[in-house]
């Protein structure tokens with residue numbers, strides 16, 4: 486069986502679900518230990534509360550369930566050192582590459598920041614610069630539209646799972662993502678919308694996407710269910726699959742870690758999975774597609790990551806993190822290549838299309854500020870940032886060039902961790918269906 490419909494494939498060969506599952510078996514435990522046990526990857530800083538939805542008034546769609554809430558870290562002391570030093574490193578200064586082995590050692594004399602990161606902090610630690618979005622990025626800066634730099638959150642203490650967030654508010658977001666930001670809006674709706682045009686802030690910026698390119702082929706290229714026909718251009722299909730795959734991964738997690746309201750137990754819910762995924766095999770395929778895309782981006786960073794040192798305040802843990810990252814990229818960089826980014830954005834209209842693609846993706850990120858459930862917003866923001874990073878690495882990043890800014894690794898690796906977990910959960914659900922346990 487092919488993981489990807491051959492007519493929609495972006496890889497040279499037809500990769501089977503089994504072969505992707507086999508790769509996942511090799512890296513699943515590594516990824517879980519990286520994202521759960523390492524301080525470097527298990528904390529995330531973001532603007533969770535003080536950014537307004539830039540597109541509509543979302544006050545009425547807030548989720549009041551306790552499961553929607555997020556515990557943030559209030560005290561500086563509970564934040565791993567590397568992230569505290571990040572705050573301090575906002576001072577202008579060069580980035581260095583070779584940290585001292587032992588962070589307790591004295592800083593080298595030629596330390597570029599002259600100790601400004603604080604005593605005992607290697608100046609060449611990998612630092613996540615989250616305010617460096619530029620025109621070539623697929624993300625929006627976390628401080629866009631807000632005053633502060635945000636809150637620190639432990640991802641382990643706030644797992645992605647069922648929250649009860651549903652209904653109109655949640656649908657409005659998914660609708661906006663699919664109907665406004667995808668290349669796939671049916672022509673009749675576009676027509677209606679033009680006559681009822683409401684200013685939508687940032688969304689307007691990308692509604693220019695109704696460019697000639699699309700109009701030419703649109704009528705013939707949409708099926709009644711909004712999915713593209715095979716003649717839809719490759720890049721548009723990729724965009725759609727990416728969004729649908731992300732949605733499918735979120736749905737898998739909420740069905741996997743579901744609250745049984747009768748018993749109060751958190752457990753997998755077969756019916757939930759059946760309705761949202763099992764009965765829609767294309768959504769599962771899109772999830773595998775995302776796995777291939779993000780894995781390829783991480784593989785592309787292999788060389789770059791070899792020279793990284795992850796420094797928190799615990800050298801033994803940092804050593805483990807480095808070893809695990811090396812193992813991870815070694816597995817992912819092995820042939821065959823399961824996603825071939827080189828065939829995208831190649832024809833004459835490529836540059837405009839790429840910009841369009843990038844702008845739309847940024848809008849999907851902005852839509853995350855409209856999500857009315859804190860925990861869903863946390864994971865939605867992290868994952869859009871992770872996919873945005875993957876796209877940047879695939880389409881803008883030159884692996885042969887030294888001195889490129891490091892990408893947003895925390896979001897990228899956690900996003901891969903999430904899809905890896907989704908694939909494993911989907912497989913368990915599938916096996917339970919095969920064994921006839923539908924009613925479990």
Ligand code: FAD
Nearest residue numbers: 646647648649650651655658659729732733739768861865
């Ligand atoms: P929805 O999942 O809301 O889907 C709406 C419609 O989209 C469906 O009717 C279907 O036509 C279409 N659709 C569904 N899946 C796909 C797909 N994969 N590809 C293409 N089309 C599709 N809830 C939680 O419990 N925990 C969370 O962590 C969580 N995170 C969220 C993050 C974001 C960014 C958003 C917007 C919502 C989140 N939610 C979360 C809510 C959750 O996604 C659903 O919206 C909610 O459970 C209601 O589900 P539903 O069955 O009405 O369909």
